[in-house]
Amino acid sequence: MPVWNAIDFQQAQASQATAANDPARVVRLVAGPGTGKSFSIEQKVANLLQSGVTASSIYAVSYTRAAATDLKLRIEQFCNTSGLSITGGIRASTVHSLALRILRSAGILGAQYPVDPMVLDNWEVENIFDLEFNHITRFGKPRCAEIRSYWEAFWSTGNQSHPSYKPPASPITQQEQTQFTGFKNRRSNLYSCVLPGEIVQQVVQRAIAGTLNVQQVLNISHLIVDEFQDLNPMDLELMQILISAGVQLFASGDDDQSIYSFRYGSPEGIRNLPLQNQGVGQHMLGHCFRCTPSVLNPAVQLMATYSDPQRIPKTYISMYSNSAPSVLGSFHRWMFSTHRGEARAIADSCQNLINSGLNPKDILILISNKRIQLGVIEDELRQRNLNFDSPNNPGIQDTDEGRLIVALMRLICNNDDYISLRTIWGLRSGIGPTQTETLATWITNNQQNFKTIFFQNLPLTNLQQRTASSVQVLRGLVNTITGWAKTDTLGCRNADIIAILNTISGQAAVALWTSAVQGIDSNALLSEVRDFLWTESDEQKSQVLAAISDRLELEHTPNTLPDRIRIMTMHGSKGLSAKVVFIPGLEEQILPGPNRIVSPGLTQEAARLLYVAITRAKASCIVSLAQSRFVNGKRKTHAASQFTNALGGSFSTRSTALTSQEVNQIMSDISRL
Structure with a gap:
C-alpha cells in the first residue's frame, strides 16, 4: 500500500471530520465514489454517542434492506472499535420500514393488520x-x-x-x-x-392532515440517511416532515450517482435540500481513495460533459496521484468489428490477468443490457474454463429451496412473520394458487387467522381434504420449532433444521442449507444465520460474518468472496469495487439505448450510470464497443455511444486481448494499491 501524501490525507480527513462534527440541524454531505462517506457516517454516530445521545435516539436509513443492514453493521463495528457501547444496537432500515415503525408506534397498524406487517x-x-x-x-x-x-x-x-x-x-x-x-x-x-411505497404515503398523508406527530411517536432525535439521491418524492416529503418536527438530519449521497428513475428517484432531492431548509451544513468529499487517476479522470470528464445547470459542482483528486509511490492506473478504450471479437478479447484478458496472479474475484464485467450482451461473454468465458458469477445465476433467494430456507429462518426468529409462513406453504410440492385460494377463502369465511390455522390445532371443518392435509403437514413443522428462540445457536439447532428441510422439501434443500452455512461458526445465533442468508451480496455476507466474529471475540475470517469473475449489471454494481473492471457495449443502441435516448433527462441518467460503472475500478478500467452485433438472430450495425466522445481519449481498433506489457503494467499498479 502506498503512503498517502500528507497534505492530501490531512485534507481528506479534515473534510470527513468536519462533516461528521457539523452541529447544524440539517447536514448535506455530497460524497463521490470512494471518498470516505462511510467513515463520516460512522464518525457522526460515534460523536453523537460521545455527546450523550442514546443509541435508541439515532435511526439510520438506506435504500434497500440489505444496504441498511450493511450500514448498521459498519456503524456498530466502528463504534465497538472506538470503545463505545451501543446498548440494543443502532436501528437501521429502509424508508418503508421506518414508515412502518412510525405507524406501529402510533397504534395505527393494529386496526389494519393482525400483527406488524412485513414489506414485500x-x-x-x-x-x-x-x-x-x-x-x-x-x-x-x-x-x-x-x-x-x-x-x-x-x-x-x-x-x-x-x-x-x-x-x-x-x-x-x-x-x-x-x-x-x-x-x-x-x-x-x-x-x-x-x-413497497404504500406505507410511506400513509404516514405523509396523516402527518399533513395533522393526525400524526411523527417525531413524537418515533421518539428519535437524529436521522442518518445514506444514498439520499435514491429517495423518491414521497420519501422526500417524509424527510421534510421529520425535519419540521425537530429531527436532525444527516443526509449523504451524490447527485452524480442518481440512477434509479424507474423507482422514481431523482438527483433533485439532494440538490434541493439546502433550498428547502435554512442553515443547512453543506460539505463535500473530493479525495478518492478507490480510483487511480487514469480511472477517475475520464469519469469526471464524462459527468462534466453530461450535466445540467443544477448539478452540484465538484472537484475530485485521486489519492494515488501524489502518493509514494504514485499509481497512475490505466484506462483502455477499445473498438471491435464484432461483438464476438469484443467478448473474446475480454475473456482472453481475464485469462491473462489470472495467469499473472490476479484473483478472479478482483475482476468485474459490467453490462447494460443482459439480453444483448450477456450470452456471448458467458460463452467465451466458459470456453476458457474460467469460473464466473453471472446475473443470471440464481442466488440462494432466487431458488425455491433457498427461498424456503430463508423463510424458515425468518419464521423461527419471528413467529409473526406471516409472509414467511405463506412462502413455506406455497413452496411445498403440490401447492398452487388454487389450493392457496381455497385456504384463503376458508379462513375468511370462518373468521379465522392465517397464523393460528398453523400454530393452533383448530378443527378444519369443511376444508377441502387435500388442502386440510397440507395444513396438517405444515402444523408439524410449526410444532417442531415452537419454543425455539432466535438466540439459539446454529450448533444447537442444525440437525433439527436439516430434518425439517428434508421433511418439507427434500435432499436438494438439505444440500443447499449445508453448503450455505458451512462457513458460519456453530456458536452463531439463529438470528445471525438468518441475516447471513438474507443478504444480497457476498460483500454483505462478509460483513455479517465479521460481526459474528466480533461478538464471539474470534479472528475475522478472510474475505469470503468466491474466487470467480463477477459479471453484473451496472445498476447491480453500485456500492461495489474491483481492481479491474471491463465495460463492454458502449454503443448508442445499448447505452444510452433507444428507451433513454428520447429524453435528455434519461440520457443524462445513462451517463451517470456509466460514471458509476467506471468508478467501480481501482487500478484499471477497460471500456469497449462493437461495430456490429447479433440482435434477435440478425446482425445489426451499431454506432459508438455518444458517451465515447466524453471519456478523454480516442478509441483504438482492437482485435486482441490485453498484451503481456499491458497486463504487467496493471499487475504492477495493483501491487502498489
Missing part, C-alpha cells in the same frame, strides 16, 4: 401477490404487474401521471383499479404485509 420484496410481490391476484382476476400476470405499477407510481410520487411513470399501451381501467384495491386490502390483512 420483489420475489414476494411477483410470486405471491401478483400470482394470487392473477388467479382471481385472470388478467394475466403481465397485466397484473401493470396494474400494480400504476398504484406504485402514485404511492411513490403522489401523482398518477408522474413523468417517470410509463403507462401501458392499454390504460388501466376503473374496474381494474377497483379490483386491485379490494384484493390488496384483503391480502394485506390475511398475510399481514404491505407493498
